[in-house]
Amino acid sequence: MHIRGADYHVAVRGKGRPVLFLHGFTGDHSTWDETLAYLPESMMCIRIDLPGHGKTVMPDDSARFTVEETCKDLCGVLDALSIEQADLVGYSMGGRVALSMACLHPDKVTRLILESASPGLREALARETRRAADEQLAQFIENKGVEAFVEKWEEIPLFQSQKNLPDEIQQQIRAQRIKNRPQGLAQSLRGMGTGKQPSWWERLPKLKTETILFTGEKDKKFCAIAQEMDEQLPNSKKVVIQGSGHAIHVEQPQKFGTMLMEFLLKG
Numbered sequence: 001m002h003i004r005g006a007d008y009h010v011a012v013r014g015k016g017r018p019v020l021f022l023h024g025f026t027g028d029h030s031t032w033d034e035t036l037a038y039l040p041e042s043m044m045c046i047r048i049d050l051p052g053h054g055k056t057v058m059p060d061d062s063a064r065f066t067v068e069e070t071c072k073d074l075c076g077v078l079d080a081l082s083i084e085q086a087d088l089v090g091y092s093m094g095g096r097v098a099l100s101m102a103c104l105h106p107d108k109v110t111r112l113i114l115e116s117a118s119p120g121l122r123e124a125l126a127r128e129t130r131r132a133a134d135e136q137l138a139q140f141i142e143n144k145g146v147e148a149f150v151e152k153w154e155e156i157p158l159f160q161s162q163k164n165l166p167d168e169i170q171q172q173i174r175a176q177r178i179k180n181r182p183q184g185l186a187q188s189l190r191g192m193g194t195g196k197q198p199s200w201w202e203r204l205p206k207l208k209t210e211t212i213l214f215t216g217e218k219d220k221k222f223c224a225i226a227q228e229m230d231e232q233l234p235n236s237k238k239v240v241i242q243g244s245g246h247a248i249h250v251e252q253p254q255k256f257g258t259m260l261m262e263f264l265l266k267g
Helices: 028-037 067-080 093-104 126-144 146-153 156-166 167-177 182-192 201-208 220-232 253-265
Strands: 010-012 018-020 043-048 086-091 109-115 210-216 236-241
Touching: 010 086, 010 167, 018 028, 018 067, 018 093, 018 146, 018 210, 028 043, 043 067, 067 093, 086 093, 093 109, 109 236, 109 253, 126 146, 126 236, 146 167, 146 182, 156 167, 210 220, 210 253, 220 236, 236 253
Parallel strands: 018 043, 018 086, 086 109, 109 210, 210 236
Antiparallel strands: 010 043
């Protein structure tokens, strides 16, 4: 789908109430395959490859990788599908994009389902420090390649609980990750990393969008973030999934898929 000079890979299944799925860093639209098995065909499930990921091809302009520009593109995707409003499901980086959509284009968002997501970093110094760290990672990807980066990425504490998954699932995740292009991942880190995006913390008390906050009980960092978000959002519900770390839809697909279905169907 050609949107504002970019070629977005968009997969659509079913007809009915639209739900837009946004994957995490190093993921692509296929990360939601198992989740869709729990959702009825009466929902229009729209999965895209975000900038720098999968089969989406972006213009050679680093400014096009920001969260703000990505949200404009997502509005374009919805417009091209003749969709006025959609429920947004976002995981990690995709959750930050989904929340950004609700802040920047609230008329496009019906409900928010955020999985292990954050509103960004409050302090300018923290954002600057994170940008510097992301720049180092971006250069590592460009110099060493995606496979070397994925080996490094899999060892960060956030993903240690995924080592309990069956070997077959771990290999599938790795195979999907290393399909990404090095320049794409590097530009994604530079353009829409946590340190680059705006902080939405001050906007949360004014955000009226119905929101559900999923976190895994082993992911203490994001459980704490979700707790604070829940205290500030006027229309939110916090759900902690037992036995899961950061990537709930991968680590506990049945629990996540079932609860997501129940939430989406009740509206």
